[in-house]
Structure formats: structure tokens, C-alpha cells
Amino acid sequence: MNSKSLQSSKEWSGDTVNKKERAEKEFRADFPRAILHVDGDAFFVACEVACNPSLKGKPVVTGEERRIASAMSYEAKALGVGRGMPVHEIRKLFPEVIIIPSHYRLYEIFSQRMYRILRRYTESVEWYSIDECFADITGLDHELGMSYEEIAITIQDTLHAELGISFSMGLSVTKVLAKVASKWKKPNGRTIIPLNSIPDYLQKTPLGKVWGIGPQTTRYLQQFGIATAQDFVDKGEAWLSERCAKPVLEIWHELCGRSLHDVHPGKHSKHKSLSSTETFMPPTSDPTFLFSELSRHVELVTRSARQETLAATRVSFFLKTRDFRYRRVECVMPTPTALPHIILDAIRKSFGSVYDPSMMYRATGVTLFGLVPISHVSQDLFSTQTETATDSSKKLYSTIDEILNRFGSKTLYLCSSLTAFGNRKAGRKKERNFHLPILGKVS
């Protein structure tokens, strides 16, 4: 008999401790912390199906507008459709698959509702992505008079009932283990990993499936015979700290059941950067076209910034060569801005320093960073004029934003974006087909 069961039998012999209370106590000892991970099942497609039940049970893929699969239903997955698979390939291999464009605004609405439901149970909900979150429910069992499992079931059922889409749940003692748990059984699964069951799961988890361990680290550690998450744990801290960086070591602690990563509640924190990039075919060295692409990215990304009431203090842009090399330049803005023509002026000045006419380019992109809330942007305090050029630009762009919101993002664009937004020369860019309900197929 080990010391733990000895202690239990002592308790059992006492009159004051009944069986139920003791069971509860032992259960909590297995949950020094109780962290829930909630993960939407084929979320984008599930939202589409919830709005259009005729899609239910069918192989459905979203991402038509990007020409690659962004999400697929389990029926499509079963056929062999994978993430990132080109749409033309799916059409060729699986003609029965229904391919639809993504509707991010719709997914955003479902996401907000999902977070609202979670917050009914605890304020300690961390935004992780549009369809994934963490919740720290430590102690909630006591408060609600339910076991942790009962709480997980209740939340899962509520999400399903109110949103019409299913979620998989993982409950464990750390965030990394909660992620392992939620992936264990999908869709609509629920997996609970208390402290003493960790090895059972880690033995069956390939290291590369652990959150934060990517292909590089997996390949590196495989050399040492590490195949499963349990092999990784068994190597010990000293061995790993000599060979791996801090993030990997933190994962090790989390897999051991020691929680290092807190659940950070509150709203989804503001963006640290915003970017827009796109690859085009075939590669080109045409500076007019390249600048036009950059101009379009600036328009898109500044619009996102304005929607989030953010302004950039720094901007970077890149040209990506045919052989996947980046030429990147950073521009520091004199004052934080979300106005495209100001950023475009800065890019125009640096364009020559990255552009090499002898190179062929395949992609461009623009990133805004050093973002600050727009309300903090100084209002031209030292200006003597009552209305500055910046003020009138702001008015202009708030009007433009209204038009774009009402009539669609392709209604208006800067003249410098014309080549990119408007009449693309044939062959410059793959032509897109639009399926419009009334007009049918439109090129």
C-alpha cells in the first residue's frame, strides 16, 4: 500500500469525512488548476452550414476567393481534401465537393457569440483565435456545485444549442495539455486529462502534434530518438536546457503538468501589426505593376487600421523575388497615421532602394506596426490653420470608409492602385471567377 492510499484509508476511517467529499477532494488534487480549451470543429464551414442547412452532411470547402482551402467539412476531409489545397486541384480530384467563398463577417459574429457564452461561466476567458479560446475554471466546480467535467459538458451543450455548431473541449492542468486534450477527439469530443493521467496521453501523442513544437524542433529532437511527447518529457529539464530555447523548455514544464502560461482574460488584445500580402503569377519586373500592388496593399491595410482605430508609427514593405528572397524596407512615419497617401508617399521614396529591374518578383506586401490607438494621435496641436490638410484627409477617408462599408470594398480605390484593383492586364494575375446568384458565373 502506498502512502497516498494509506492516507485515504485513514481519512475514510474518520467520521467527519464522507465518501463523496473525499472523492471531490481527490479529484481536485488532480486539478491544481483547471484549464479548458474550446475549439470549433471545422469552424468556417460549420458557420456556413448553420446558416444554410442544405449544406449539412455534404463535402464543403471554404476559401474559394483565396483559391485555396481555408476550412473543410469532415465529409470533405474524409475524401482527402487538406488545408491549403488549391481550389483547382480540389475541383479536379473531387468534383462533388462544394466550394464556397469565406464570409469573415459571419464567422466573426459566431465567434463573438461563442465568447459571450463562455463568459457567462467565467470572466477568465482568453482570446486565442476566431474559433479557439482558453478559460481558467479553477475553483468553479466548488462555486457551481458541479464537477469540472459537468461544467465542460454544460458549456459544450450550450454552445451547440445556441450556435448550432459543435465544439471540441479539452480540460487539463495547463494550457498546453488542454490543447492536447481538445485535439484528442474531434469533432464534438471532450477529453479530460487530470494530473495522474498525463503519461497515458503523452505516450500516444507524437511530439510534432504538441502546440508550439513545429517541424524544425520535431526534426531536431528526432535525432535523439524522441518520437512521442512522453519521450520528450522523459529527457528531463537539464538535458533539454542544453539543447533547446526557452519556448521549448516552457512547453516541457507545461507537459509535466506545471502551469507556466497563464490564461490572460480580457478582450482580444489590439493588433501589434497589420499586413496585406499577395502572390501573383507570373513573376514580373514591371515597376508600375509592383508599385500598384503595393498601393493596393496600403489601401487594404490602412482600412483595417482605421476600422480598428489604430494608426501606424512604422511601415514596412517588401518585394519577394522569384526565388523566394525578400527585399524589405522599413519607413518611420513622422506622426502615427492610417491614411494611405501618406504611407504611399513614404513607400514611393524608398521603392528605388529595393527595386532591381534585373529581378523578377512574385509577391509584394505591406505591414503596419508600432500601432497606437487613433485617439492618441496628436491633433496637429501646433497648426495655425483651423483645418489642416490632415484633418481634411481624415474627413475624406471617413467618407470613403462609409462608401466602402455600404457598397463593398471594390467600389473605390486610389488611382495608383488602378493596375492592381482595376484592369489587370491579362495573364498578370490569375483571373478570378465570381459566382453571383443573379448573374451566374462572371469573369
Place this chain on the structure above:
DNA sequence: TCTGGGGTCCTAGGACCC
């Protein structure tokens, strides 16, 4: 797998300073 797009965090190493 002939490699899409939007993010975050970490780290090595250079620049600069005393």
C-alpha cells in the same frame, strides 16, 4: 508540397554608448 495569407514571439548579433 514547387511552397497562400495573417499573425506573434524569441533570439542572435550589430550599433552605440560609457
Place this chain on the structure above:
DNA sequence: TCTGGGGTCCTAGGACCC
């Protein structure tokens, strides 16, 4: 002549995630 030592700030790029 083997070129002090240490701190901070910044950037490019790697790795990872959905």
C-alpha cells in the same frame, strides 16, 4: 600589439500558430 568590458536598443530573420 590580439584589439576592455558591459549595458541597452534595435533589427532581421527564424519558428510557430491558425
